[in-house]
Amino acid sequence: MFLPINRGKLTISPAHKIKYLLLVLFGLIVTTNTQVLAHTVKISADVGATIHIEPNDNPRAGEVTQAWFALTRKGGKVIPLKDCNCQLAIYAEPHAVGEPALLEPPLQPIQAERYQGIPGAEVTFPKPGAYQLQLSGKPVTEGSFKPFELKFVVTVATGKNIDTLQSRPSVNENQQGTTIGLAQPLIWLGILLLSGGILVFLVQTMKKNN
Structure with missing residues (x-):
């Protein structure tokens, strides 16, 4: 004789519901923290910027990477490159004060996401490690915003080109x-x-x- 099968609805205890909710909340927190770390906002005087590095904020040594800066003034208005005398200097970390920049890639106006004409540059990091990207600028029209200097630290992973060169x-x-x-x-x-x-x-x- 076979035992009867209970075809009733699956019930979940309140304790298990709390565990599931905590897991979902933890996943949301981790995702949010990852995005915040990747898109850190830096502020200098009345200017702020968020750095984005393609692809996926994960630059690799020996490979061409596009870095762009969502540059805004106080109040959230975007500062396009045409309104800013901006320079980008890149230093290998750690570096001493007064040390010449390792790279000074030229900035170009680019379109990214909802931003138009913001400063961007193509960068090839020579080797893996930590780098500081220093974006400084002055307004083309005096008084539109204050001179600024923003510093971002980026970690570069080993790239395919580096692996190929080392093995060849x-x-x-x-x-x-x-x-x-x-x-x-x-x-x-x-x-x-x-x-x-x-x-x-x-x-x-x-x-x-x-």
Whole structure:
């Protein structure tokens, strides 16, 4: 005889409901924190900016990366590049005060998301590690906003190009190996000729003595 099957609705206890809600809330918090860390807002005087790095705020060494800055003045009005004498300087971290910038990529006006004509630049980070991106600027029209200097720290991961270069022997090494390979037969030939000459000399000397 088979036991009867209970076809009633699945019931979840209040304790389990609380656990599920906490898990969902935790996931939302983690997602929000990740976005906040990736899109940190920096403020200087009456100017603020958020940095975005393509792709997905995860730059890789040796690969071309586009960085752009959502630059706004107090009140939320966007500052396009045409209204700002902006410069971008990139330093490898840590760096000393007064140290020259590692990179100074030119800024260009770009369109990104809902922003029009904001400053952006193509950057190729030479190696993995931490870098500081320093965006500074002055208004084209005096008084529209105050001069500013914004600093962002970015972590660069290892890129495919770096891996390829490290695993591939250099051209000089290949040339050196080829040169050594060609030189070895010539060295042996020289040794054989020298040995033959010495042998002939000894034979002739022995004949003269006899």
